[in-house]
Amino acid sequence: MKNVKGKKTGFAMSLNNFQENTQILENKNYKGDYYCITFQAPIISPSVVPGQFVHLQLPTSPNLLLRRPFSIYNVDTKLGTLSLIYKVIGKGSKALSMLLPGTVVNLLGPLGNGFPTATNKKSVIIVAGGYGCASTYLVAKTAVAPGCCVLGARTKDDILVENEFKQTGFEVNITTNDGSYGHKGIVTDVLEQKLNSIQNQPAVVYACGPNAMLEAVGKLAMKHHVNSYLSFDMPMCCGVGACFTCVIKIKAANSDGWEYVRTCYTGPVFEANDVYFE
Ligand SMILES: Cc1cc2nc3c(=O)[nH]c(=O)nc-3n(C[C@H](O)[C@H](O)[C@H](O)COP(=O)(O)OP(=O)(O)OC[C@H]3O[C@@H](n4cnc5c(N)ncnc54)[C@H](O)[C@@H]3O)c2cc1C
């Protein structure tokens, strides 16, 4: 994977990225404020790596000029389809939820580095907060051997794709802050138990969720000397390395001890040891 040492300069558009006019096959309510949308995307879908994203151009309104980034939740390379799970939080996601099957939507992707592939010698532990499951589901689906995952959210209504994770053979653990479903608490409560129980066995952690969760997961994994790959969802304007709206701090051998990198371009996935946590 690209990490701080293999950092790129310039823009992200490359032979592996495509701009594709895709047709919506399905766009339905998943539960609550969450929707699942599937596109016919025969050009982008075959080259997707787990943890990559698309930058989606809404076709409807001049008020929605900027593309919106969404993790690629699932692909079917035989059918040439690609699916996203998204939460309606503002005007772009609201407009997206109202698009009907047959509508043509321009996608740019697959963007970002994605998660590195785990070798079969390591136990895979996935930690997903809220819609972070969208970025991590393909890790489970393509894993050489099933591992375990911890899906966390504030409340039961924000727990997503539990059955889909189970169908991959992964052990599924649920945490909710309010205790409405699964363990009452936070994902790191369960992650700590898992890391304690596998003590000397090699393991790797893949995580996506809010930044505070990623920091806690990364620090816990480092404490246990386990590699963890964290996928950061920062606000993104261009998605291709041109605007610097999406930066995070990465450790650097300079007088500050850190430097900014663009998550859309060098990331969004970073190994916890490389991230400069304040
Ligand atoms: C790499 C990446 C992958 C993502 N994957 C998913 C996904 O799989 N499913 C999903 O539901 N969402 C995902 N997001 C977040 C998604 O891009 C935003 O929810 C969406 O762009 C909001 O657009 P909007 O027009 O509805 O909201 P806006 O009207 O633009 O914003 C509404 C509110 O949300 C805040 N906001 C907007 N974007 C973000 C962001 N990236 N992080 C935190 N706060 C934000 C704004 O500051 C504002 O307060 C991802 C973001 C990134 C960067």
Ligand code: FES
């Ligand atoms: S979103 Fe423009 S540089 Fe990352």
